[in-house]
Amino acid sequence: MRLRTLLGDHPGTAALKNGSVKSDSVTFDFADYSPTNKGFKPMVREGAFDVSEMAIVTYLMAKSFGKPMVLLPEVVVARFQHAFGLYNAKLGMLKPSDLNHKRVGIRSFTTTTGAWLRGILANDYGVDLNSIDWVTFEDAHVAEFRDTTMRAPAGKPIIQMLLDGELDAVLGEKVEREGLKPLFPDVAAEEKAWFAKHQVLPINHMVVVSEKLAHEHPEAVREVFRLLRESAGRAPAGAPKFSTEEMRRSLELIIGYTAQQGLIPRAYAVDELFDDLTRTLR
Structure with missing residues (x-):
């Protein structure tokens, strides 16, 4: 079976993408999107792939609108967000606590990094997210979602707006430019303290399969998961690896943040993110 697949180049996917991990029953036709997140919109809106890397917040929002995708319990991108x-x-x-009533830019209001950072700002620094004037540059991957943010002028890059004083801060960007400083002044210390408090490594991207594939070819879904796991097992030391409990803690927190921010109508239980097949995969 040939599967239309969107999967980025990550330490845990390298062995699968270079062919050193392979299968007798499924073959991947990899789509070429750079960056990979450019493929999330066609997956959500058109069902463009059988297997797709997917930002977790996009998946949560897609689920709330009944999009025919099923989550696999496999993390491909995770990182601290500070x-x-x-x-x-x-x-x-x-400082982070100074952001109330400021102008803050973000590529899209619904990015996973943005949701993590807003959750951190609101719950760990007491920032009133509703007081901020949010300026965005793209719409959501999920077409049905409507945000109430201000759209940046066409063609004006986010970092240039920050340099020109049109924004007070930006989220979701990491660049070295004269005059720009990290919002969290000691990033390493902030990450360490946050992890000590929450015991969570923030998940950015997981993997989904089409509902049609899950329903009609469950054996292929099991094989996809096996291959992803085998490829992740060959990743170099230091690549993110999650136990079931670590994954659940991270998912619970981002679900809570996403609901708190009005991106989904309610906080799902972690088990609701999977179907009867993918819930059993280990």
């Missing part, structure tokens, strides 16, 4: 916030130091010092 390094992905910047402010323009030339306009004065800015």
